[in-house]
Amino acid sequence: MDKAKKGLNTICTHTGSLKDKEFKGAVSPLYMSSSYAFEDVDKKRYPRYFNTPNQEALGKKIAALEHAEAALIFGSGMAAISTSLMAFLKSGDHVVLQRELYGGTSNLISEEFERFGIAYTFAEGMQISDFEKEIRPNTKVIYIETPSNPLLAITDLRGIAQIAQEHGIISMIDNTFASPVNQNPIDFGIDIVIHSATKYMGGHSDICAGAVAASTAYIERIFGLAKNLGGSLSDYTVWLLERSIKTMGIRVKVQNENAQKMAEYLYTHKDVKAVYYPGLPSHPGHNLAKSQMKGFGGMLSFELIETLDASRFQKTLQLIKASMSLAGIESTVLSPSKTSHALLSEEERKQQGINDGLIRFSLGIEELDDLITDIEQALEQVRNKKQIANL
Ligand SMILES: *Cc1c(COP(=O)(O)O)cnc(C)c1O
Numbered sequence: 001m002d003k004a005k006k007g008l009n010t011i012c013t014h015t016g017s018l019k020d021k022e023f024k025g026a027v028s029p030l031y032m033s034s035s036y037a038f039e040d041v042d043k044k045r046y047p048r049y050f051n052t053p054n055q056e057a058l059g060k061k062i063a064a065l066e067h068a069e070a071a072l073i074f075g076s077g078m079a080a081i082s083t084s085l086m087a088f089l090k091s092g093d094h095v096v097l098q099r100e101l102y103g104g105t106s107n108l109i110s111e112e113f114e115r116f117g118i119a120y121t122f123a124e125g126m127q128i129s130d131f132e133k134e135i136r137p138n139t140k141v142i143y144i145e146t147p148s149n150p151l152l153a154i155t156d157l158r159g160i161a162q163i164a165q166e167h168g169i170i171s172m173i174d175n176t177f178a179s180p181v182n183q184n185p186i187d188f189g190i191d192i193v194i195h196s197a198t199k200y201m202g203g204h205s206d207i208c209a210g211a212v213a214a215s216t217a218y219i220e221r222i223f224g225l226a227k228n229l230g231g232s233l234s235d236y237t238v239w240l241l242e243r244s245i246k247t248m249g250i251r252v253k254v255q256n257e258n259a260q261k262m263a264e265y266l267y268t269h270k271d272v273k274a275v276y277y278p279g280l281p282s283h284p285g286h287n288l289a290k291s292q293m294k295g296f297g298g299m300l301s302f303e304l305i306e307t308l309d310a311s312r313f314q315k316t317l318q319l320i321k322a323s324m325s326l327a328g329i330e331s332t333v334l335s336p337s338k339t340s341h342a343l344l345s346e347e348e349r350k351q352q353g354i355n356d357g358l359i360r361f362s363l364g365i366e367e368l369d370d371l372i373t374d375i376e377q378a379l380e381q382v383r384n385k386k387q388i389a390n391l
Helices: 008-014 053-065 077-087 103-112 128-132 157-167 216-229 235-246 248-267 286-292 310-316 346-351 368-390
Strands: 070-074 094-097 119-122 139-145 170-174 192-196 210-214 272-276 299-304 332-334 358-362
Touching: 008 053, 008 235, 008 248, 053 070, 053 210, 053 235, 070 077, 070 216, 077 103, 077 170, 077 192, 077 210, 077 216, 128 157, 139 157, 157 170, 210 216, 235 248, 248 272, 248 299, 248 368, 299 310, 310 358, 310 368
Parallel strands: 094 119, 094 139, 139 170, 170 192
Antiparallel strands: 070 210, 192 210, 272 299, 299 358, 332 358
């Protein structure tokens, strides 16, 4: 039976599981060995070769989830991103990037690329023409992230895949925000799909990992560099990640629902100035998102009206934690201008539309009513503080 034909939750639960032949246990056995006897000469199993039994098994699950031929598991999302980019770039090459990128990816590019002689250009806008006009004869990679962090802007997957194919360029996407539950870029012709598995795949805020899914040929090329850079993931964490992914489909579905309802709630709220969520018809990328996503995701961002203090609001929340990271089953908020995008200049943040009052909201799986109660009590306190200050 064709594994890719199975439904999402069946893949999450079963694909790539290892059989416990000895005891018939329900879950994959965990093979912690870093040394394996030479049973056949072709296969030298070793953790840094990304080919221990648990690494290979989880690779099959993630490949199936992303409709890819193969996948590799890394020690972090950044290990997956840096290794994938560097596998296709050398001195003298050029890469076209989406302007709005994950902060760590921006840092990798701005802090490391120059000394490797790799040139790069950011597309000015989100239209395909904005990307296409930056393509040069030496452009090798076009790199995108959709929905983007933190404004949830949507990039046209079909359009990017098409210009990449026309110009003979590799297309790469950071698919972390969508997760494989909501978006499968390979179906639209994107070549390489990268995840910070620290986020929705892990989902419980207790794993740091990354993954890359692509054709066998591209995965072999990435593996060629990966084994030299050495960013593999320990088998224990691989095993935990396999367990986490079993519930990813149902977790993300609840997170989608919570985010949609929360976005609608905030959108009409008198204390809220703006809401960015692709599931809202008012979002500029709504129709595009509808055409390429199966769900709009669990992330949104919003701005309070100017007279309310956004930092105080976040500190006053009780159930919802102001914290780093995202995509866990617990709801979290943060200020991009003070965290993920703190290294950008004020000018760069303005250019990207990231105001100081912007709050990024990662919806968990809690009951929506409890989240709303928490927001209301925090707003109440922030409003009262303001009144006291005005006296
Ligand atoms: C967190 C994140 C990363 C980096 O992943 P790590 O696992 O922290 O290395 C990359 N891209 C996006 C969109 C992320 O949210």
